[in-house]
Amino acid sequence: MIPTAHVHILAALLFGLGILGFLRQRNAIMLLMSVELMLNSANLSFLAAAREQGNVDGAMMPLFVLVVAAAEAAVGLALIIILFRKRVSLDVDLLRSLRD
Amino acid sequence: MPGPLTPSDWLLAAPLLWLAGGVVAILVLDAFRPAARHEAGLAFLALLGAAWSLWPLAEAAGEPLEGIPGLPVRAFSGMLEASPGNAVVGLLCLGAAALAGILSLRSLCRLESGRHRTALWTLLLVAPAGMLVTLASSHFATLFLGIETLSLPLYVLSALRRTEEGSVEAGLKYFLLGAFASGFLVFGMALLYAGTGRMDPGAVTAALEGGALARAGLGFLYAGLLFKLAIAPFHLWVADVYQGAPTPITALMAAGTKAAAALALLHWAPPAGPLGSGAWALLACATLALANLTALNQENLKRILALSGVAHAGLLLFALAALQAAPGSGASVEAAVNFYLVAYGVSALAAFGALELLERRAGGHAEASALRGLGRRFPVAGGILALAVLSLAGIPGTAGFLGKYFVFAELVRSGEVGVALLGILLTLWSFAYYLRILVVLYMKDAAPAGGPPAVQDTPAAVALWVPAVLVVLLGVWPAPAHLL
Amino acid sequence: MLAAYAPLLAWLVLVLVFVTGLLWVTDRIGRPRPATGKADTYECGMEPVGDAHRRFSVHYYLVAVLFILFDVEALFLILWALQARELGTPGLLEVGFFLAVLAVGWLHIWRRGGLEWDR
Numbered sequence: 001m002i003p004t005a006h007v008h009i010l011a012a013l014l015f016g017l018g019i020l021g022f023l024r025q026r027n028a029i030m031l032l033m034s035v036e037l038m039l040n041s042a043n044l045s046f047l048a049a050a051r052e053q054g055n056v057d058g059a060m061m062p063l064f065v066l067v068v069a070a071a072e073a074a075v076g077l078a079l080i081i082i083l084f085r086k087r088v089s090l091d092v093d094l095l096r097s098l099r100d
Numbered sequence: 101m102p103g104p105l106t107p108s109d110w111l112l113a114a115p116l117l118w119l120a121g122g123v124v125a126i127l128v129l130d131a132f133r134p135a136a137r138h139e140a141g142l143a144f145l146a147l148l149g150a151a152w153s154l155w156p157l158a159e160a161a162g163e164p165l166e167g168i169p170g171l172p173v174r175a176f177s178g179m180l181e182a183s184p185g186n187a188v189v190g191l192l193c194l195g196a197a198a199l200a201g202i203l204s205l206r207s208l209c210r211l212e213s214g215r216h217r218t219a220l221w222t223l224l225l226v227a228p229a230g231m232l233v234t235l236a237s238s239h240f241a242t243l244f245l246g247i248e249t250l251s252l253p254l255y256v257l258s259a260l261r262r263t264e265e266g267s268v269e270a271g272l273k274y275f276l277l278g279a280f281a282s283g284f285l286v287f288g289m290a291l292l293y294a295g296t297g298r299m300d301p302g303a304v305t306a307a308l309e310g311g312a313l314a315r316a317g318l319g320f321l322y323a324g325l326l327f328k329l330a331i332a333p334f335h336l337w338v339a340d341v342y343q344g345a346p347t348p349i350t351a352l353m354a355a356g357t358k359a360a361a362a363l364a365l366l367h368w369a370p371p372a373g374p375l376g377s378g379a380w381a382l383l384a385c386a387t388l389a390l391a392n393l394t395a396l397n398q399e400n401l402k403r404i405l406a407l408s409g410v411a412h413a414g415l416l417l418f419a420l421a422a423l424q425a426a427p428g429s430g431a432s433v434e435a436a437v438n439f440y441l442v443a444y445g446v447s448a449l450a451a452f453g454a455l456e457l458l459e460r461r462a463g464g465h466a467e468a469s470a471l472r473g474l475g476r477r478f479p480v481a482g483g484i485l486a487l488a489v490l491s492l493a494g495i496p497g498t499a500g501f502l503g504k505y506f507v508f509a510e511l512v513r514s515g516e517v518g519v520a521l522l523g524i525l526l527t528l529w530s531f532a533y534y535l536r537i538l539v540v541l542y543m544k545d546a547a548p549a550g551g552p553p554a555v556q557d558t559p560a561a562v563a564l565w566v567p568a569v570l571v572v573l574l575g576v577w578p579a580p581a582h583l584l
Numbered sequence: 585m586l587a588a589y590a591p592l593l594a595w596l597v598l599v600l601v602f603v604t605g606l607l608w609v610t611d612r613i614g615r616p617r618p619a620t621g622k623a624d625t626y627e628c629g630m631e632p633v634g635d636a637h638r639r640f641s642v643h644y645y646l647v648a649v650l651f652i653l654f655d656v657e658a659l660f661l662i663l664w665a666l667q668a669r670e671l672g673t674p675g676l677l678e679v680g681f682f683l684a685v686l687a688v689g690w691l692h693i694w695r696r697g698g699l700e701w702d703r
Binding site: 001002003063066067070071073074077078081 | 650
Binding site: 004008011015018019022028031032035038039041042043045046048049050052053055057058060061064065068071072075076078079080082083086092095097098099 | 240241244245248252255256259262265266268269270271272273275276279280282283284286287289290291293294297299313339340343344
């Protein structure tokens, strides 16, 4: 059996990759994908921990996370489409009309 | 396997069922009679029903907790937990949604000839449902679902004026940063669960005694929660989002989201432990100082009020610091926080509501230059905004003053007199920008009327009196509320 | 501890050997017969016309987004289906209620024209 610690390390690496992607990318869709990566790395950790603990609490969370991630993707893609129609660009660095 | 629902399950589920039922009814109505004008009526009915079913719990506020068996109410195998004081904050969230709805009747509702009406009314019901779940959450699942259920509708509502660049930008910024924060929240939960094997607030206690994994999880969890509460250094989104979102929605975010996130943080706060009160006090002072510093240089009144909200959230952390310093003070700290949230909530509702009416007279602009002198031309809306600003500043005689007083009293009682003095000084500093709003409102050379003449909006003008009266009432006669 | 990963390593090696082997064998025994059809993007089916940056109808994205939402709800159905007999009638009623709520959302999308992607 694969040790739980290894799964947590993989999850942490994926989570770090997600953060890095979010901070380095400028395309709104790439930011959305980075967030999805972060959420799914948490799912991995939940499942590994649930297997180790032997209770189903941790196995239940990924279901909710997946549903919320789908809803987030739907809302996010809708917002991105509106932005694209207005700007014909998805570069988030151009989002600077709100300032003082 | 869980058994049938108990009475306390129903007590906490009933408001949510009213709201969800309202959403379903509106969707069905819109599917078959798209032109029907009853959607607003259904939405207000659902909000009223939710408030009515929450009332029995809220009514118990003020009575000693020991007198009522089974308080705080625990429901759904301990996944939700609420005290009467929390229920009063829940009523505030429902009221905020109702006020946002009334303010939208003549504006957002008519956007693009009413195309987004259904979206507006359903989302105005979903957001308070998420707030109610969040403020009563005592399990990772309810905390996460509650926060997402309140956030997702607000992302969409912020971008509702989709033809305006600022609104879309606010929605997208709020969405991207909010989703990023959700990632931290969930990963923190996963690590806490991996480290402690628990998913209830007991996981926090266990984590403080546990290993590095759980402690790291705690850090991620608080980063996610502090983002929602807009505490420095996670406060940078607030000014942009509040400015870009339609003002009725901003009012809902200021009063509702803040209250729900603050109560969630209180539920999930660590008991006195190695973290100590210093960390919370430091965060509070940093947030107050940064918010004050930024607010002084703003031209847009919505941005100033947004940063005032950041400062108020920072002040709440002083209550957490008091809890850390004096472990036995849980009940009285919670009462102080509940009152503070209600006081800030009604002040923010009055401020943003009045600002929305003035903004319409100024052609949709909230810059100081566009609003100058409008307090003279429109005495009622201007007067309510001025009153709300006085309450936000914390002038004696208003709800805002007593809210601050109770928090600082808790801090002094816990022995942190130095921190309390520092906090009071930082609060006095904030008077500078509140004063500026008043000066702008009552300036001699009034701005020329901009844009087309605004529609007469009687419902909004009438509804605005409710938070305004509450600001005064809670300031001079806090008896019903300060025992929360 | 690392022994747990042995099947993964074996699979990796097998994949590499198989793929490189196959490529090597075709390279050695095959005879190249160039033809215009082979250079096409698809050897059969869709006719590639224009460049890849053609614009899609926005409705396509709408349908894609709606698909994600309803797709994920199937997760809950699978969980119920695995335990359907044990959960009995109450479980059936509950999952029926869940589907009814979903159906309201679907009904709303349908009536508002969200599914008409050829407009």
